C-alpha cells in the first residue's frame with residue numbers, strides 16, 4: 001500500500017482517489033477550493049462520449065476572423081493576453097491542420113470509447129446513480145450553412161464509431177416543443193447522458209470516499225519536490241512526504257509540471273454559465289446551439305446555460321459581453337426563460353493539440369499527471385482516474401498512453 005497525494009478535487013482528482021483507494025492505497029486530496037471548486041463545478045453536465053472533435057480543427061482557419069470580430073461570436077480573445085498566449089496559439093494553429101486534427105480526434109476517441117468504463121462501477125458503489133439522467137444530448141443548428149460546415153466533422157465522428165442520428169426541424173419541435181422554431185437541423189447523440197447536479201455528484205462521491213478513509217485537505221499545495229524514494233509536498237502548513245503524487249489540478253497544473261522538469265503548454269479556454277432557477281421542466285435533455293457555442297441543460301436547480309470560449313488566462317475578471325450573449329441567445333432559443341439568477345466563470349484546462357496529459361513526469365516516475373481535459377473533463381474524469389491508479393500500480397494500461405505523454409511537446 002502506498003501513501004498518495006492527489007492535487008485537485010474535481011472530476012479527475014476525485015476519480016483518481018476512487019481508483020487509488022480501490023487498489024488499497026491511502027489517499028489525501030488537496031484543494032484550496034474544496035470539492036468541485038474548479039471547472040468541475042459549473043460545466044454543462046453532459047457525458048459527451050461523442051465529443052472527439054477537438055477545438056483545434058481545420059475550420060478555425062476559416063472561422064477565426066469572424067469569431068474574433070463578430071459581436072454574437074461565442075469565442076473571444078482578450079487582446080492584452082495575446083503576448084502571453086502567442087506560443088500556445090501558434091501550437092494550436094499548427095495542430096489544426098487536417099492531419100494533426102485527425103490524429104487528435106483519433107486519440108480522443110480512444111479515450112471516449114472507454115469513458116463510461118471509468119464511471120460504471122464508481123456510480124454504483126458510491127450512490128451516484130441518483131444524479132445520472134439517461135437522456136441523450138441534442139445539438140442544434142439554426143442555419144443550413146453551419147450544419148453543412150459541420151458535415152465533415154460528423155463524417156469523421158461516424159468513422160470513429162460515434163453513433164448519432166440527424167433530426168429534422170419537425171422532429172426537433174416534437175422532441176422539445178418549448179424551443180423556438182428557429183432550428184433547422186439537429187444531431188442526437190446516442191448513448192450520452194447528463195448529470196442533474198455536477199457539484200452534488202462530486203460532494204456525494206467525496207463523502208463516500210471519506211467514509212472509506214480518504215483524507216481531504218482544504219489547502220493549496222505550493223510545491224512538489226521529487227525525492228529519490230518519494231515526493232515532498234509543500235503547503236502553508238509545512239511539508240509532507242508521499243510515495244506518489246498525482247497532479248490533477250486542471251488549469252492550475254502547469255507550475256507543478258515545471259517543478260518536475262516538464263514545460264507543458266497548458267492554457268485555459270475560459271467558459272461561462274448562467275442559471276434560470278425553477279425552469280428544468282422546459283426541456284427534457286441537454287440542448288446545444290452550435291452557432292452560439294453553448295448547451296442548455298435541465299439541472300436540479302434549473303436550466304444551466306453553459307459554454308463559450310474566452311482566451312484570457314486565469315484572470316478572474318468576467319467578460320460581461322459573453323454572459324450577455326448566453327442570456328439573450330438562451331432566451332431566443334427558449335422564449336419561456338426570463339431572469340437568470342447566477343453567473344459563473346470557469347477555466348477549462350487545454351493543451352494546443354486538444355489532448356490531455358496523462359503519464360509520468362520527466363523528473364520522477366512517482367509524479368503522475370492527469371490534466372488538460374479541455375471541454376470533456378467530466379466525461380473523461382473516471383477513465384483518467386483509472387489511468388492514474390494503473391500508473392501507480394505499475395499495471396499496463398489497456399490502451400497506449402503515448403499520445404497523451406507530457407514529452408510530446410518537446
Ligand SMILES: Cc1cc2nc3c(=O)[nH]c(=O)nc-3n(C[C@H](O)[C@H](O)[C@H](O)COP(=O)(O)OP(=O)(O)OC[C@H]3O[C@@H](n4cnc5c(N)ncnc54)[C@H](O)[C@@H]3O)c2cc1C
Pocket residue numbers: 007008009010011012013030031032033034035036037038039040041042043044045046047048219220221222248249250251252270271272273306307308346347348349370371372373374375376377378379380
Ligand atoms: C462552461 C463549461 C462547460 C463545460 N461542459 C462540460 C460538459 O458538458 N462535459 C464535460 O465532460 N466537460 C465539460 N466541461 C469541461 C470540464 O468541466 C473540465 O474539463 C473538468 O471540470 C476538468 O476537471 P479537473 O478535475 O481536471 O479540473 P478542475 O475541476 O478545475 O479541478 C482542479 C482543481 O485543482 C484545484 N487547485 C488549483 N490549484 C491548486 C493547488 N495549488 N493545490 C491543490 N489544488 C489546486 C482547483 O481548486 C480545482 O478545484 C465544461 C467546462 C466549462 C468551463
